[in-house]
Amino acid sequence: MAQSILFLAHVSDAGSTLPKASYEVLGAALKLREQSGGRLTIGLIGENVEAAAETIAGCGAERILAVTGSDFAGARYASDAAAAEAICRAAAADLILAPATSRFMRVLAGVAHRLGGCVDTHVTSLEIVSGKVCATRWYYRQRIEGVIRRDGAPWIVLLESGCSVAWAGAVTKATIEQIPVALPQAGRRTVVSGVRAPKSDAQTIRPDAGLLFVAGAGWTKKQADGKPHVEQAEALILDFLRVSGASLGGSKSLVDQSGESQAVLGFMTHLNQVGQTGSTPRHPKGLSTCCHGEEPHVVGWRFINERRAVNLDPNCGWARGKADVLYVADAFEVMAKLNALLQESRQPAIETAAQLA
């Protein structure tokens, strides 16, 4: 049973809030505290955490600890590890919950080692079973679900986003206890000199989008006139992403084509690949186009709640129970019509897709 829980977070890049996933972890921490009757401490890291602390001060935590200052503004292993270690020692918690952000994924295993504790990543849920905290995570590309219990302490658990209900409450004044950290000169050696990010319209992977749009190899195959129409496919897909705000996924066959010198969609990379050897994104809805719906691909749709597909083949994998709705149709025609309707109405894409049914 967790007697003492620490919710650990860093501020978002903008500085005034926490990353979205942090509010979900706070929701999970509060639920666990309710079940265990233990204490909850909040620990925050950032240049200035006051505004972010005020967004969660109303949650009823006993203490809010913070390591602040310009040394702790950005992601850097040495300063983040020192800050997290100091907060964990001050909180003396036996269970430490943190969001699986890239900043924390890099650093918290090292912190667990310094504390003589243990760590688990990619955790999707936590509950108390027979008086012990149990963490759940998936193995073998989301096919096997494992339940973990640990006797070691402190136990650091990094929770995946999209798995718990986010805590939300009114902004309230926060009483913050500053934890001093003397960072040695060697801890400042690495300096972030700037950020290079793709233009926002080139950023096709959008974890927070309501819809996952998946393109398969069919977009580059010969069509009814005996020729491929890759340029048209590119324009249709990019238009749809622009007007719908959907996130873009791809099948393995499609993303592999770029390495095989075939006609390719220029914006599609291996990072977009969904499936057994790709990613398992979490979105409320998914729309698959020109993709066959083979099992190694569809296993990546595990966390898509509502699935629809467009395929010319009425006997494709989607038709065999893998999609809620299959449109047996030409995806070039469907997407052209969908884009036109979206341009007209500027309604969320999925509503318009439903109207087409």
Ligand SMILES: Cc1cc2nc3c(=O)[nH]c(=O)nc-3n(C[C@H](O)[C@H](O)[C@H](O)COP(=O)(O)OP(=O)(O)OC[C@H]3O[C@@H](n4cnc5c(N)ncnc54)[C@H](O)[C@@H]3O)c2cc1C
């Ligand atoms: C160990 C292993 C791991 C794998 N991991 C993955 C993975 O992680 N992700 C993954 O995606 N795959 C994975 N695969 C490959 C997977 O099994 C499939 O081969 C792949 O997903 C098929 O891709 P596809 O459907 O895009 O292409 P295809 O199988 O070529 O299908 C193209 C589809 O497009 C349709 N089509 C063509 N033109 C149109 C049109 N105008 N309108 C509508 N439909 C049209 C066709 O009817 C066809 O169904 C894995 C395979 C193995 C063995």
